[in-house]
Amino acid sequence: MKRHIVGLIVGFLAVAPSWAASGEAILQERCVQCHDLTGPAPTTLEGLWARKGPDLFYAGVKYKPEWMERWLQNPTRIRPAGMFYGNHVRTGPDGQDVIDTASLVEHPRLSAAEAKAVTRALMAKKDAPAPVEKGAYQPGRISLRMGELMFDKFKGCLACHQIEPDYGGLSGPEVYTVTERLQEDFLVAYLRDPHAFDPKIFMPNKKLKDRDIQKFIHYFRALAKEVKP
Amino acid sequence: MNAAQRLLAAATLAWLAAPALAQPSGEDLYRTYCAQCHGLQGNGKGINVRDMSVQPRDHTDSKYMAGRTDEELRTAIVEGGQALSKSVLMPPWGSVLEPQEVDALVAYLRKLCDCQHGRP
Numbered sequence: 378m379k380r381h382i383v384g385l386i387v388g389f390l391a392v393a394p395s396w397a398a399s400g401e402a403i404l405q406e407r408c409v410q411c412h413d414l415t416g417p418a419p420t421t422l423e424g425l426w427a428r429k430g431p432d433l434f435y436a437g438v439k440y441k442p443e444w445m446e447r448w449l450q451n452p453t454r455i456r457p458a459g460m461f462y463g464n465h466v467r468t469g470p471d472g473q474d475v476i477d478t479a480s481l482v483e484h485p486r487l488s489a490a491e492a493k494a495v496t497r498a499l500m501a502k503k504d505a506p507a508p509v510e511k512g513a514y515q516p517g518r519i520s521l522r523m524g525e526l527m528f529d530k531f532k533g534c535l536a537c538h539q540i541e542p543d544y545g546g547l548s549g550p551e552v553y554t555v556t557e558r559l560q561e562d563f564l565v566a567y568l569r570d571p572h573a574f575d576p577k578i579f580m581p582n583k584k585l586k587d588r589d590i591q592k593f594i595h596y597f598r599a600l601a602k603e604v605k606p
Numbered sequence: 607m608n609a610a611q612r613l614l615a616a617a618t619l620a621w622l623a624a625p626a627l628a629q630p631s632g633e634d635l636y637r638t639y640c641a642q643c644h645g646l647q648g649n650g651k652g653i654n655v656r657d658m659s660v661q662p663r664d665h666t667d668s669k670y671m672a673g674r675t676d677e678e679l680r681t682a683i684v685e686g687g688q689a690l691s692k693s694v695l696m697p698p699w700g701s702v703l704e705p706q707e708v709d710a711l712v713a714y715l716r717k718l719c720d721c722q723h724g725r726p
Contacts (some may be wrong), residue, residue, distance in 0.1 A: 581697035
């Protein structure tokens, strides 16, 4: 009997690492076709255009695990015009560009167990191209009105980003869910210099002051509470 | 200069020109950074325009574009609209574009408008 118990324990220990690794196995089998798991980020326009999903090699310092696990089970579109809008836009008969929705691909849905395992594997990936300082974001408040003024009128970010469903630009990711998705400390680093993370990305570096970066993130957090997609 | 020297000079020139050849075209740069607002056709009708308070410039408008010097176009691209007292919605692209890429974009703008400064 004792031998059986020892055998069971040994067997369990032998299997445990493969359980832990199963998230990585799913990533390697089903995610690597569209996501870069090793880096570096594209350094040419061709590389940028070919990217089908966000780079994941620093997912552990970028995404919030609770959001990731939830989203993988029920994925929604975050970038209205896809990863690179140029691949999903056509010019209509009136000369106005429109999104070619038929060209957009839905993200696969994962089971609860798969989502948990993949999230765990992703959170271990922390090889960020630029430093993400822990505690860089200091929680604070800003009124929605003031935040929107900054985002739209003072800095012009609304041109490319939506601040509520169906309001704002379409080439960038929606910002009304950004603090549900991304770690605030990562946002501080990314907004300071987007090209340090993604050298060719079609987001400009607006040379924001640190004080304004903090205010933007206060605004995004207020927005996430206010706007429920 | 003998034949061998000429060959060496040609090879050196080709080597020096190689990085310039590898650089993206003005059209490719435009499609990546500008078309989101100015449109794939350069007509100011990109996918982002619907909710903008100021509409993006129509780069095929030869009359307007002929009124801008190449230096003004360069400043708008590198430093953004505000550097020329224009809209904040035109952002600065100086952090992502090399100087020769900015030149390629200016040349592409001149192709879109089929114009030069002072000559619509």
